[in-house]
Amino acid sequence: MTDWVEHVLWWHVYPLGFVGSAHEPGGREPVEHRLPHLIAWLDHPISLGLNGILLGPVFASGSHGYDTIDYRRIDPRLGDDADFDALLAACRERGLRILLDGVFNHVGTDFPLFRQAVADGPGSEAAGAFRFHWDSTNDLGLPAYDCFEGHQALVELNHDAPQVEDLVVEVMCHWLGRGIDGWRLDAAYAVPEDFWARVLPRVRQRFPEAYVLGEVIHGDYAQFVARSGVDSVTQYELWKAIWSSLSSANFFELSHALARHDDFLRDFVPQTFVGNHDVTRIATQIADPRHLPHAYAVLLTVGGTPSIYYGDEMGYTGTKEERLGGDDQVRPSMPPTPDDLTLGFDTFETIRVLVGVRRRHPWLHRAQTRDLHLANASYAFELTGDGERIVLCLNLSDDSWWVDLDAVEELLAGAAEVAAGGISVPAHGWAVLRAGV
Template sequence: MSPAWSDEAIWWHVYPLGFTGAPPTSAGAAGHRLRRLEPWLGHAADLGCTGVMLGPIFASETHGYDTVDHFAIDPRLGDDADFDALVARAREHGLRIALDGVFNHVGRSFTGDAGWLRRQPGAADYDTFEGHERLVALDHAQEAVQDYVASVLGHWLDRGADGWRLDAAYAVPAEFWRQVLPRVRARHPQAWFAGEVIHGDYAGYVARSTLDSVTQYELWKAIWSSLNDRNLYELAHALGRHDDLLATFAPLTFVGNHDVTRIASRLDDHRHLGHALAVLFTVGGVPSVYYGDELGLEGVKEEREG
């Protein structure tokens, strides 16, 4: 059962490496940039959000989704003290913290055991994630990988995180999460776990994996597509399917995130921005506002890793 606090959760979703102006690679200058988020916590609280969902903050090679050390804060963002300070300031504003965990794949410079990486028999190289050369797949069939992920999740929950967004969960066998999450919940029964799932049987994946929630991409697409086409049949159909999901879990709803073009740019008519946000906040689920969408910021997603 999902923690009671998640019933009223509203996330302000931030991609820290971009938000703080961090260098594009880990070779860039180290700094305490994570603290640049602190002055914005009041803004998130004033919006009515109850938590901040952080994009990747762990040591990585480039965009954050090529993690090399899940136990270390990316030097471009700071260190453990900066994380602790952010959590403390968030608490002062009544905000929870969710972290972005990338456990389907890792960067080429991963500091963990190379034996945890997946390789087909006789293959010269490791398996990669969707053909991205720099993103190497973990072998989720190994008990050692389950142990590693459980320890990472627990470590940051111990340090003050309240939940996790699990990146590319759709690429990870549901049974993996079924093995890992109960171990973490045994120590952190109030933790919340949402998986990134794009297509397919949302309710079935939640049931098999024991995740609390998954991303609602079907509704996201229906919102902007219906407004652009001036045809609300797609939205009505998506809302009907969404209502069916609510019988078993509360989906993570959104009109923007780091993987898609901003809603203000996606809409053909900027006057419909308010309508898109109105749908987001009047349907059931756990809504997430991607930073800047509340201000109508524009931005077109480029086709690149991360």
């Protein structure tokens, strides 16, 4: 993994939603110059202490961005090449890294190579880029083909085809050459691991500092990293344990997840999060708003490369629903500038303080954890690395909680009364403390 990743904290943005673009049509004229809307917000993540922008899909697509039409064209609902170059330049001026979302498992039905394959038929060179079943027809009136998770508008690529390997290498290198810092590989779990193992060395030969993050939900994370060659994967196990343990007052679930997380950290550094464009917002998942800061205290102290999903830092709510348009609540448009925000400043300040703690203790990137106290509604664990030690205490109960702790040196964030031999954490409170080794 490239060294710069150890110091990056991402602000995750779904561009089409952020700038208020229509869902359809995509990939067509006229160009709407909406990316300056995002540029107007770039100082916002910096004021939070973040230094990277993890962008959702920006390429021409048919609707939501994941049905790509043209990998080399900016979606006209966002702008054009000049708008994207301006965004890159604005990020560079501020020291912000950029990841792009690479949707390389599937394309939209308007993807030119797919249309050519349908027109040219079986045995054509274009047809080899997909997995057709020419003896049947699907619901769209097209020759049947393999599609992503049953969505016929998402045509799966044939990852055994050399032309698909060449296409993905060319696209990744094209945008790295334009100035981005790396890629998030959408639905990386759906692509054969050996495909990435062939593609990524070719990309890194030209761009050795590129960071590659694979979207993996279930399965053996460490095995996927080892076999595919990606730098990291999305840590969905920890995401689920954080909100679930806080919602149900069951810290045993979080303890179990952190033990597995420690094992992952010995092999690679996972990308950690409590919110993204595909899940119900953390402020909705956690019913008691007093426990929302606890989620960020975990995220920003445990090992990993954390991201904050846009709007979460302001306490936005939203539910992911399994229906057409079911992502809308978690992919909202934002006001013209951060100055137009009217709520959520307590959450913003909590995250800003915790990001400051992480900035002052960069070793937390690979920190290992050990339980000190574990009960359903109270949990204390230590984080160690680089000869230092931090303790995180979480209290979900209606009563203050005394924790026996030796060598407490400083309260770094949260609230606690420090006394000889331990601390007292207030009801529904949390505390991050520096302690002697």
